[in-house]
Amino acid sequence: xxxTIPDVGSVALAVTDGMMHFELSVAxxxxxxxxxxxxxxxxxxxxxxxxxxxxxxxxxxxxxxxDRLQGADTVIVPSWADLDEDPPADLxxxxxxxxxxxxxxxxxxxxxxxxxxxxxxxGKRATTHWAHTRALAARYxxxxxDPDVLYVDNGxxxxxxxKAAALDLCLxxxxxxxxxxxxxxxxxRLVVPPHxxxxxxxxxxxxxxxxxxxxxxxxxxxxxxxxxxxxxxxDLARQAGMSSRHLGRQFRAATGTTPLQWLLTLRIRxxxxxxxxTDAGIESIAAATGMGTATTLRRHFNRTVGVPPDTYRRxxxxxxxxxxxxxxxQTPARQEGSADSREETPL
Numbered sequence: 001x002x003x004t005i006p007d008v009g010s011v012a013l014a015v016t017d018g019m020m021h022f023e024l025s026v027a028x029x030x031x032x033x034x035x036x037x038x039x040x041x042x043x044x045x046x047x048x049x050x051x052x053x054x055x056x057x058x059x060x061x062x063x064x065x066x067d068r069l070q071g072a073d074t075v076i077v078p079s080w081a082d083l084d085e086d087p088p089a090d091l092x093x094x095x096x097x098x099x100x101x102x103x104x105x106x107x108x109x110x111x112x113x114x115x116x117x118x119x120x121x122x123g124k125r126a127t128t129h130w131a132h133t134r135a136l137a138a139r140y141x142x143x144x145x146d147p148d149v150l151y152v153d154n155g156x157x158x159x160x161x162x163k164a165a166a167l168d169l170c171l172x173x174x175x176x177x178x179x180x181x182x183x184x185x186x187x188x189r190l191v192v193p194p195h196x197x198x199x200x201x202x203x204x205x206x207x208x209x210x211x212x213x214x215x216x217x218x219x220x221x222x223x224x225x226x227x228x229x230x231x232x233x234x235d236l237a238r239q240a241g242m243s244s245r246h247l248g249r250q251f252r253a254a255t256g257t258t259p260l261q262w263l264l265t266l267r268i269r270x271x272x273x274x275x276x277x278t279d280a281g282i283e284s285i286a287a288a289t290g291m292g293t294a295t296t297l298r299r300h301f302n303r304t305v306g307v308p309p310d311t312y313r314r315x316x317x318x319x320x321x322x323x324x325x326x327x328x329x330q331t332p333a334r335q336e337g338s339a340d341s342r343e344e345t346p347l
Contacts, residue, residue, distance in 0.1 A: 013076050
């Protein structure tokens with residue numbers, strides 16, 4: 001079959017050895033299947049690659065070569081598995097040429113490393129999986145890496161965070177192209193929310209040194225046991241047996257942030273655990289995490305995580321037993337809108 005790329009609504013998935021199958025499958029599912037009842041012209045999807053390629057544990061036969069990326073309206077680069085290896089030169093050249101020809105270029109998860117290697121992210125804000133944002137920033141210092149968002153839309157260049165965020169960005173593209181109602185229809189078919197509130201900060205773990213002989217190795221468990229106390233940098237430095245300035249340097253090297261910012265992140269992570277696993281009210285959680293008051297907790301939690309505590313609890317807590325605001329029967333969630341469009345209700 002002769003696969004050609006039309007001028008309108010074409011999506012080319014760029015593949016090569018060493019890519020991962022999940023994000024590729026997500027893009028193909030969103031753009032390759034027409035939702036029921038949708039009458040608008042849908043996307044023509046082709047897979048572009050050089051000969052047979054290995055995607056994870058699967059072998060894939062591309063439809064056409066990488067050189068045909070230039071004819072597409074949208075080019076999607078799935079996640080790149082081995083970040084210690086440079087992406088293939090022919091993939092970089094083809095992505096760069098497609099963008100120069102006017103294509104909208106999209107990366108999913110670590111596909112951002114391919115776009116960065118092609119120079120398409122220079123001077124632009126971008127994101128990738130939270131576990132690899134520091135590596136992306138270090139390798140490509142001209143890129144403004146945002147580790148906290150689910151995706152970044154720069155118009156002709158878009159990047160997503162990891163795994164499920166690839167689906168968020170694909171639905172965003174459908175919303176841009178066809179409007180909210182059709183994007184909602186796609187989301188309904190996939191049984192996912194059409195828009196998720198918050199960002200990657202909901203899923204990030206707190207960085208700690210991996211070595212037991214690190215100068216801060218003994219400090220971190222001590223801090224964890226003192227989270228309900230009002231700790232200062234001087235308290236941490238005294239416990240670590242070093243000056244405040246030296247503590248700051250050690251923290252920056254080990255975690256990439258300051259002692260106070262790290263401490264705030266740790267308090268937020270503890271609050272997340274309590275919201276997920278207990279029925280404790282916000283005042284009790286604020287006291288247990290050293291945040292003082294419910295107002296302070298809500299302010300820092302919303303700013304750090306991207307959603308209010310009650311929204312986070314509804315999203316992440318186990319449904320094995322009802323929480324304090326879940327004793328009555330729940331009405332089905334609406335498909336349209338997002339959690340952050342509702343007023344926060346006291347827990």
